[in-house]
Amino acid sequence: MKNSTGNVPGLALIMVGQGRDSQTYVRKKLGACEEAGIQSKISTLPENCTEDQVLNALSCFHEDPSIHGILVQLPLPQHLDEGKILNSVHLEKDVDGFHPINMGNLAMWGREPLFLPCTPKGCIELLIRSGVEISGKKAVVIGRSNIVGLPMSLLLQRHHAIVSVVHAFTRNPEQITREADIVVAAAGVPNLVRGSWLKPGAVVLDVGTNPVKDPSCEYGHRLIGDVCYEEASRVASAITPVPGGVGPVTVAMLLLNTLESAKRAYNFT
Ligand code: NAD
Numbered sequence: 001m002k003n004s005t006g007n008v009p010g011l012a013l014i015m016v017g018q019g020r021d022s023q024t025y026v027r028k029k030l031g032a033c034e035e036a037g038i039q040s041k042i043s044t045l046p047e048n049c050t051e052d053q054v055l056n057a058l059s060c061f062h063e064d065p066s067i068h069g070i071l072v073q074l075p076l077p078q079h080l081d082e083g084k085i086l087n088s089v090h091l092e093k094d095v096d097g098f099h100p101i102n103m104g105n106l107a108m109w110g111r112e113p114l115f116l117p118c119t120p121k122g123c124i125e126l127l128i129r130s131g132v133e134i135s136g137k138k139a140v141v142i143g144r145s146n147i148v149g150l151p152m153s154l155l156l157q158r159h160h161a162i163v164s165v166v167h168a169f170t171r172n173p174e175q176i177t178r179e180a181d182i183v184v185a186a187a188g189v190p191n192l193v194r195g196s197w198l199k200p201g202a203v204v205l206d207v208g209t210n211p212v213k214d215p216s217c218e219y220g221h222r223l224i225g226d227v228c229y230e231e232a233s234r235v236a237s238a239i240t241p242v243p244g245g246v247g248p249v250t251v252a253m254l255l256l257n258t259l260e261s262a263k264r265a266y267n268f269t
Contacts, residue, residue, distance in 0.1 A: 001259075001268055002037070009262035010039040011095065011254070012061040015073045016054060016080065017047035020219060021211075022073045029071070032251045038258055039066060047077055054085055062090050068265050069095030069258035074147070092264070095257040097121075098146065106154050115257045120152040122249035123184055123205045124159060130238060132182065132203050135160040140177050142166045142193065142226065143186035148207055152184050173197070185226035195231030204232055204239040207246050 002008050011033055015026050026042065033040040041064075043057040054072070061070045070093045076082050086098045094102055097117035105113040127134055139161040143149035149165065156163045161182065166173045168187075177183055177197045185193050186207035198204065208226030225242030233239050240246050263269065 001262070001266070005266045005268055007066075007262065007266055008037055008039050009069070009255075009258045010041065010064075010067040011069045011071065011258045012064070012067045013040065013042045013071050013073060014045070014054065014057050014061075015042065016045045016049060016076055019075075022075075026073055029251055029254060032255055033258075036255050038255055041067065048079075051080055051084065054080060055088055058085070058088055062093065065265075067093065068261035069093055069254075071096050071254065093261065095254060095261055097151070097257070103146070103151065106151060106158075115261070116155065116253075117147065117151040118253040118257065119148050119186075119207060119246060119250045120155045121257075122246055122253045123152060123207070124155055125253065126205060126240065126246070126249055127182065127203065130203075132238065134182065136162070137181040138162050138164070138179055139182040139184065140164045140166055140180035141184045141186065142173065142177065143184075143188070143207075145186070148186040149184075152186065152207075156182070156184075183227075187226050189226055190224050191226070191228040193227040193232060195228065195235045198232055198235045200235055201237040202235070204236045205246060206240050206242050209242060209247060 013026055015022055030040050045053055061067045070089050072085055089099055091099055091101055091114060095115055097115040102113040102115055105111040139156045141149050141153045144165050144167045153163050153165050164176050166176055174197045178199055180202055182203045184205045188208055188210060190210040190212060204227055206225035206227040209223045211221040212224050214222040223243050
């Protein structure tokens with residue numbers, strides 16, 4: 001693309017506050033951009049900034065033709081209206097895929113979202129590249145958030161899986177999960193899914209990234225998933241580890257969405 005058009009894809013990040021986790025994720029995304037030859041820009045705003053300041057940062061990136069994707073690092077501080085801010089990201093630069101129109105198009109047959117949310121897109125990519133058949137298979141998605149669970153269940157349906165959703169109000173999660181050929185765990189509850197929850201041979205995607213105290217680690221904590229890896233890996237036919245599984249693939253999908261956006265902008269195929 002650089003050789004033919006003289007341009008490279010550009011990604012802009014907006015980070016509010018100095019949350020340690022947000023900083024880590026932003027650093028990883030910036031590092032990945034550099035590695036892939038994607039230009040990145042970052043706007044860092046103070047924790048107590050106003051909504052207008054965030055919207056202004058967004059406007060600057062909307063107007064910047066070298067930027068093809070904009071990402072607002074979540075979570076935002078409580079005093080900011082997350083919905084309003086995410087709705088303000090222009091559809092053509094919504095590489096996170098969280099805009100209601102992108103989400104709505106994902107939910108409707110015959111419509112195509114401009115961008116798929118990165119984590120669910122990464123999960124599907126992992127299944128496809130691992131040769132796991134999705135069509136006609138029973139899938140259970142644990143969690144139904146806008147960011148992961150909901151788009152994951154919609155995307156699995158697009159790939160013709162038979163999808164059940166387990167959430168905080170589900171009475172018999174073990175029983176439902178035990179029927180699944182594919183399990184996507186995205187509840188944010190450490191070690192929620194035990195080996196006994198799984199059908200032998202199930203494929204498990206562990207999206208959860210939960211910090212647990214560990215004084216021997218940098219920052220005094222380490223990350224564990226929603227799945228008890230030790231037990232589940234004895235029952236599953238394939239499983240993603242935490243860390244080092246879905247997380248890096250999510251970042252890769254962000255870069256891919258940015259590249260796709262830049263290709264659209266420069267009419268480059
Ligand atoms: P969230 O808190 O917004 O949503 C959690 C969902 O899980 C809710 O729908 C809730 O109903 C459900 N839930 C909560 N407790 C449950 C239980 N005991 N049983 C069944 N369902 C339950 O969280 P989120 O933003 O969707 O993130 C979920 C997890 O995924 C977190 O650990 C988060 O850090 C991680 N995450 C990882 C990536 C990645 O790239 N690996 C990306 C996004 C989120």
